[in-house]
Amino acid sequence: MRFKDVFSIIGPDMVGPSSSHTAGAVRIGRAARQLFGSQPNEAKITLYQSFADTYRGHGTDVALAAGLLDWGTQDERIPQALHHAAEQGLIIDYVRAGGGAVGVYHPNTAKLKLQSDSCTMLVTGSSIGGGNIEIVGIDHFDIRFTCLYPTLAIFHVDRMGVLADITREISKFSLNIGHMDVDRTGRSGEALTVIEADGEIEKELIDSINAIEGIRLIRVVDLT
Template identity: 55%
Template sequence: MRFKDVFSIIGPAMVGPSSSHTAGAVRIGRVARHILGDLPEKADILFYGSFADTYRGHGTDLAVVGGLLDFDTDDPRIPSSLAIAERLEMDIRFIEGKGQFPHPNTAKIVARRGDREISVVGASIGGGNVEMLGINEFDVKFTAMYPTLVLFHNDRPGMIADVTRVLSRENINIGHMSVDRKGRSGEALTVIDTDNSLTEDVIREIAALATVRDVRLVDLTAARGGNAP
């Protein structure tokens, strides 16, 4: 990851002892929350590497659940996030993941609400920064540092051109794009980082494009109120 500013090293304003084990973990949880689109009813949280070894002592469990509640990194409710989740009747399981993992601080979250289920894999890479590595078994990468459009669609010619045409017309600049597919003309996932916030009208227009199955916006650039008092 390229150096951007001093805050990339010292980390964000946060609750917790470690920017990697708490602030980064909050952001991974929030990404999962935004992709699910609502408060999870159930969530399996798998920790790998250093996360698996130290998550209780470093509060990584509290941090990820705080993210699922849509708390920002400096929200004073993070130390109480497990109690808040229990009060909201969230079913949370922590699992020590097995096998290979891409980074010592890696977490996989499988979150469910109703008949919708999503999975995300992310790594906390230092200074509160994260690198998201996968969504629903698609290999896509993004940092969640910018408003990020997540498109679930079918693979077809012209799909990316249709999306970028809408963004260009609205003067929305693309900073990064990641695409993966499960086969020709099969399911695909496109992730687009933008320099600008996206309005509901833009999101609805993109959602209406042919073969788009779902659209989600991951936007951690502004603090949310969260789900709990």
Template identity: 40%
Template sequence: MNISMFDILGPVMIGPSSSHTAGAQRIGKAMYMISGKEEIAKVDFYLHGSFSHTLSGHGTDRALVAGLMGMDASDARIRNSLQIAKERGIEVSFQPEDLGDVHPNTVKVIATTKSGKTYSMIGSSVGGGEVEIVEINGTKAKSSGKFPTIIVTHIDRLGVISKISSILAHYEVNIVTMSNSREKKGSTATTMIETDHEIPLSVKEELEELDYIHQVVLVEKFA
């Protein structure tokens, strides 16, 4: 049996809904990780389908904002997260949006940090508190948040992926899953790697030194 008994008797969470509350918190937490845990100045949530429908009734709004501030699913401050965000000077907005052919519980998040950097992502809450991040900074992704993840946007050139994996190996970071996609031959490609171990910042720094690399995003595990 490969399902943990604590996934059955869990998560330990603030109610009322594993998909609309705990899942929403995880999506918020994903943005917290993607933006490198920086203080956020402004965030816009674009809510699709059932997420927009039961927004405040399930505390989805509070859970998203709580996650964005780094809170866990069991953090009692989730209830007051909108107030806490206000006190921290975070500008928050929610609006309904049709995001197209996505899971019914999906939200697009655009966040700007106090230092002026903007990040975007689209995440779906797929049931029982499990989530899937399907887009990061405009590029397709697929992350459940159960592993530390590195997302590299680069030019589709021979040997780039091998460089990435050898740098990871150098820092003794074991790869769990790896996926790669490109717009077309020789254009922008994205490599996404889930790992067993925390990915040191030096991996990002070394990669950013290389030719053909556009952007490196490290995402700590958030689920």
């Protein structure tokens, strides 16, 4: 990823100590919560490489918990996030990945398995520097987006014309597409499309996309 300005390197307005291990971790947790659609009851978080080595010392554990509570990077409650999570009934289990995972993911990577009574979702995200992140996987889909812009995650049937239908609806709202990524389980199987937009994603747009044949689920990630 190419940083857009010096502030992308320094990091966002945040509660420290580290833009990568703390601010980036908050954003990974928050993106995962928004993809899940609500606060989960349980979260099993697997930490890889650098995250696994230093997660308590750099506050990665409390930062991920804060993100799951939908807090921003500047929230002064971040150091007490685990306490607040427990009070709200959110059970978090941290697991350090073994040495066999070296080289598989970016050094600052977390895989979050989120669960509620009726839903389970797996979200993998990496903190790539300066508080910036990249989501690199959702469930069994190999998908990538940065969360720098409002993002649509659209789960749908893989059928001919569905992408054209989606982009047609987006154009009706005069919304420019900055980035799109698509993955599918197989021809005519399940698919996931992520679209980063240059502006606010309105509820009316979500409703219009939901009305398209074959749309299963829509989530909006907006960390702006």
